[in-house]
Amino acid sequence: MGTFAFYANTIFTPLDKIRDGLVLVEDGVIVKAGARRHLRAPRGATVVDLGDHILAPGLVDIHTHGAARHDSMEASEAALAAIGRFYASHGVTSYLSTTMTADIPATLAAARGLGGWIRHAQSSRDWPERFGARPLGIHFEGPFISTLRCGAQPKKFVHKPSVGTFARMLEAAGKTGRVITLAPEVEGGLDLLRYARRRGVRVTIGHSDATAGEAERAIAAGASHATHVYNAMRPFSHRDPGIIGAVLTDDRISAELICDGVHVLPEAVRLLVRAKSLERVLLVTDSISAAGMPDGRYRLGTITVQVRGGICRTRGKNLAGSTLTLDSALRNLARFIGRSEAECLRCATLNPARIIGVEKNKGTIAPGADADFAVFDKHWKVKQTFIGGIAVLPERSRAGEGPKRAGRG
Ligand SMILES: [Zn+2]
Known part of the structure; x- marks a missing residue:
């Protein structure tokens, strides 16, 4: 599985809002979440750049x-x-x-x-x-x-x-x-x-x-x-x-x-x-x-x-x-x-x-929680879903729109 760096302009944890944020995921679990200016993705991490979309807990x-x-x-x-x-x-x-x-x-x-x-x-x-x-x-x-x-x-x-x-x-x-x-x-x-x-x-x-x-x-x-x-x-x-x-x-x-x-x-x-x-x-x-x-x-x-x-x-x-x-x-x-x-x-x-007593692992973007994410556009329509860091709903590729993968990191 390896290490993934999710970038998004807006992240809701859901109680906090992170602008220009980064969530680091290792083997399907969140290890860090915060503003990009405070965090750095390790070398070799696969970058998932969600651009203007909103990253929220699944x-x-x-x-x-x-x-x-x-x-x-x-x-x-x-x-x-x-x-x-x-x-x-x-x-x-x-x-x-x-x-x-x-x-x-x-x-x-x-x-x-x-x-x-x-x-x-x-x-x-x-x-x-x-x-x-x-x-x-x-x-x-x-x-x-x-x-x-x-x-x-x-x-x-x-x-x-x-x-x-x-x-x-x-x-x-x-x-x-x-x-x-x-x-x-x-x-x-x-x-x-x-x-x-x-x-x-x-x-x-x-x-x-x-x-x-x-x-x-x-x-x-x-x-x-x-x-x-x-x-x-x-x-x-x-x-x-x-x-x-x-x-x-x-x-x-x-x-x-x-x-x-x-x-x-x-x-x-x-x-x-x-x-x-x-x-x-x-x-x-x-x-x-x-x-x-x-x-x-x-x-x-x-x-x-x-x-x-x-x-x-x-x-x-x-x-x-x-x-x-x-x-x-x-x-x-x-x-x-x-x-x-x-x-x-x-x-x-x-x-x-x-x-149901699973708030340490689910429903939150925090270290230790599973990398379960819902990605929304600005109208709060679902664009992508990740479960344990795995994309289960790849966005239908429409030119010029949506998340891009890049080799940064
Ligand atoms: Zn019922």
């Missing part, structure tokens, strides 16, 4: 079900490759394979299949070239949710919270279970929450009819996060603020947001950001197999979804995931709240990496 999506006609729960080589390459084309370098509520045998089979692929992704050097973005673990969305707030999750497969069943899911996943979405107010929910925390799994509350008090008890018991806030939750009212009231006002918890302008309208996005600050909002796509595809019928876990105008709905007309990509979520958020993409960048990089 994006991290902790809630996505699939893309490019494939669903995570297929857990096949074809599915992982199609999904991961699609994500990489949108600047995403790591993600959590997200399951949805299904019967227990199907859930265990998906956990076993995905677990095997995820362990392979962790140890395989040529993963990015073959599969694009790296799956870091599994996000179990269900089956321990509220039958009152299923959204598109099939009600018939919803399960009472069960430590025993979840233990089997974790075992099938073989140490790759990272996050579980659960409804804490359902009988046994808090016990399951505490068990998940003891097993090192992050708990996110969602698909939940919790009252504010029930949500507060879950936060006190260790829930750190809330799944696609506003969607599939007991609605907010001033006499019954519910889970949304708790999420908006409790600084101990961060909030996922599906920022496509359909799941949550801009006023509600502004309210969320005012309440949580950009520090505690994280962008997710909740994308399904229809992402990157034309309108039509698609699979989401165990159900069929109709996509019209890029909007996914079940037969019962519930929203059913999205066709959103994380780079467009970033641009939407900036537009909806009147801030810059640079300010919002942490919501798609550092914040999600923190939630």
